[in-house]
Amino acid sequence: MAEFLQDFESSKDTVVEVNYRLLLVIIETSSSIWAGQGRTTDSLSLQEYLETVIVFINSFLSMDRLNRVLVLAAHNNASYYLYPSAGIASLDTKSLFDSVDMSGVSSAIITNSRKLLAETCGTLLTRDVSGLPSALARSLCYANKFKGLVPPGVRLLARALVINSSPVDSSQYMTFMNASFAAQKESISIDTCLLIEDSSLLQQVTSITGGLYLRKAGHSALLQYLLWFYLPEVEIRDWFLQPPKSSVDTRASCCCHGDMTELGHICSVCFSVYCKFTPICHVCETAFKLPQLGIKK
C-alpha cells in the first residue's frame, strides 16, 4: 500500500501548478523631491529613474507569462495609476487571459507620469503628507479585485514593492498600519526600497508583512539593486545570499502628537497609543477616570 501511494504522490508532482503573480509597484514622483534635486553625478533625473523602473518591471513580466503588474505613483499627497491607465476599472476576465504587451506598459508609464506632472505642476502643496499610504491601500484593493477574477483552481500570489524617496510623516502611522495588517491577512508581502534615510515606519510595514527592507543611499546602480534583491519571489529569496537585515524599530507613533513613543498610555477599548494621559480617547471617545492622586479615604 505504502509503495503504491508513493508512486501516486510522484505522479501528482508532474502536474505543474499555475499561479498568477501580481506585482504592485509604488513609485514616488512627488514634485518636491524631483524638482528640487540638483544634478549630482550620483542622482538620476526623473526620466532616467522611470526608465530604470520600467526595465525592472519588464524583466518581472518577462519571467513568466502569467506575471501581471500594477504601477502606482505616489505623487504629492495623492496616488495615481500609471499602469494600467484605467486602473481598477480595467480589470476583467479577458485581461487575465491576454499576454501583457510590454511595450504598452512602458509607454503607459511614461505618458501617464508626464500627464501627471503637467497637471499638478501649478498646484501648491497645502499639507505636507505623503501619497504613499493612499497608494498602498489602492494597490491592495486592486489585488483584492484581481483575486476575485482568478478562475477556480488557480491562485493569485501578490506582492508589493515601494520605491520611496521622500520622508514619511509619522502622522500617517494609522493608515500605514491598517494597510500593512490588511496586506498581512491577504499574505501580500510589502518590499520597500528606500533611497533616503531610514524610516522606522516603513521598516515596520515590511516586517509585519514579511517583505524585504533595504536602504540604498543615492541612485547609483539602482537597477542592479532591484534586479538582485527585489526580482526573486518571496519564496525563493532563500536560494540566494541576502543582504544582512537591520534590526526593526518597533516603536508606535502616538495619536496625540504623532511622535514615536516607547512608553505611553493605551486606550483599553481601541488600543490607540498616547504619549501623555488624556481623559477622553480621541479615536473612540471613551472617557477614562482621572488617575487617583494618592489620597485615601
Added chain:
Amino acid sequence: MTDLEVHLKVQDLHSYLLTLPKAILERVYTNAACCLMVFREVPEIGRHFMMRMAYISQPLPISLILSWVKPHKEGEANTAINRMLNLRIMCTVKIQGSQEKGVEINEQFNDNLKLIFSGRNLQLTKTELLGADKHGKGLEELEVYADERWKTILSFMVTPEKMQKEVNSDLVEILVHSGLMHRASESHLPTITPGGFQFLLMNETRQVWFFMLQYLRSCDQRNMDLVELLTFIFQLSISTVGSDYSTEDMSDTQLRFLQHLREFGLVYQRKRKSRRFYPTRMAIDLISGSKDENPQGRNRGYLLVETNFRVTAYTNSHLTTNILSLFLQILYRFPTMVVGIISRQSIHEALVNSITSSQIISFLRANAHPAMLKKSPIVPATVEHQIILWEKERDRLSCNEGVLYNNFETGQDFEILKDFAEKNGLLIWASSTSKTMVVTKDGHDEVRRYWKRNKPH
C-alpha cells in the same frame, strides 16, 4: 518495446530545441520574441542568473555565479547553467589573466533581452493601415472557431470514415507520421493507435503542442524553413486574442504555414487571400503546452466525479462521449448530459489500450467542473486510489521460465536439493508438503549435476 506498451512522450520546448543544430539555434535567437519564449522556459534559478548578468558586460567565472546561491541550491544552479550552455544561451569564454573559464550570455540573445526589457515592441505587424475589419470576429466567435477546428481533427482520429471529407491530406500525413494513427496500406483509411488514445486524453494545449512538434519535424519534407516557422509560432504566442494582424510582411513560407495553422484552428483568416488574420487562444497557449500545466481555467470543465465512482459529464459532443467511453461504462445519455460509471471492467479495458491510470486521472482533473475545482483533492481520493489499484492489479502476475522437480522419494532428498538451490539463488518456488520445487531454467543443469553427485545411494 511491443506495440501495446507505447507511452507517448511529449518533449518540452527546451528538449526540442536541444535536438536542433547549433546554426539553427543561433538563427532562432536573432528574433526577440523567440528569445523571450526560450528565456521563460529556463529554470527559475537560471533566469535570475541571466537577469543579474544581462547588464554586466563581461564574462563571469562559474564559481562566482555559484557563490550567489546558498549551498543547498548549488546543484540546481549547476544544472541550470549547464542547460543554458547546451542551449547556447550562454557560452564559455576565456577570462584574461585567469585560469578559470568564464561564462557570458550569448551576445545576440543578450541584446534581444535588453530590447525586451526596455519595452521594445515585439508584436506582429498590426493592420492599422487597412482600417477596421467589417467582417471582424469577436472573442467568442474565435473561441468557437478554434474549438471546432481542433475537434474536427480529434473526431477524425476517432471516426475516420465519418470525417474523411473534412480533413486535409497533409494533416492525415502528420497524424500517421507521429504514430497517432496507423495506415494498413496506402488505399486504406488510417486507424487510431494506442498512442492515439493517449493523445485524446491529454489536455488541449498539450495536444496542440505535441501536434505542432510533429509538424515542425516534417517541415523539411515540405520544403519549409524551420527557423521561419519557429519565429512565427513564437510571435503568435505573444500576440493578443481579438486583434487582427497583417500578412503584409510575411514570407512565402510563413504564408503557407498560416494556411496550415488556419486549418488546425490556431489562426482565423476569413479567406485564403485575406490580408489580415486573427490568432486564437490556442495559438497563444501553444508554448505553455510544452509544460504539463493545468489548463488555464477557461471554465470549460464539464466533469463531475462522485465518490461512488459515478461520473456525470455535461456535454453533447460525440467526441467527448467517445473519449469518455474509453475508460467509462456509459449508463445513460441525455441531450446535454452523459452519465457513466468507472468500474474495474471499464478501467481494465482502458489499460488494455495502453492508457495509464495517471492519464485517466489527469484527464478527470483537467476537465473537472468548476464546482469540483473548489474541492481539494479535485477528484475524490477513493476514486483516484482505486484506479491506481486496478492498474497495479494487472502487474500481480510475473512470468519466469523454470523447471519443475517433483516425485521425490523421501522428504530428505527434497530438503537437500531445496537447500542447495536456495543457497545458490536458483530456486523460484518450493513446497515441502507436496515435495515439489521449481528452479530457474539456467540453474537446471547445475542442480541436476549436484543431484547426481549427492544422490544418497
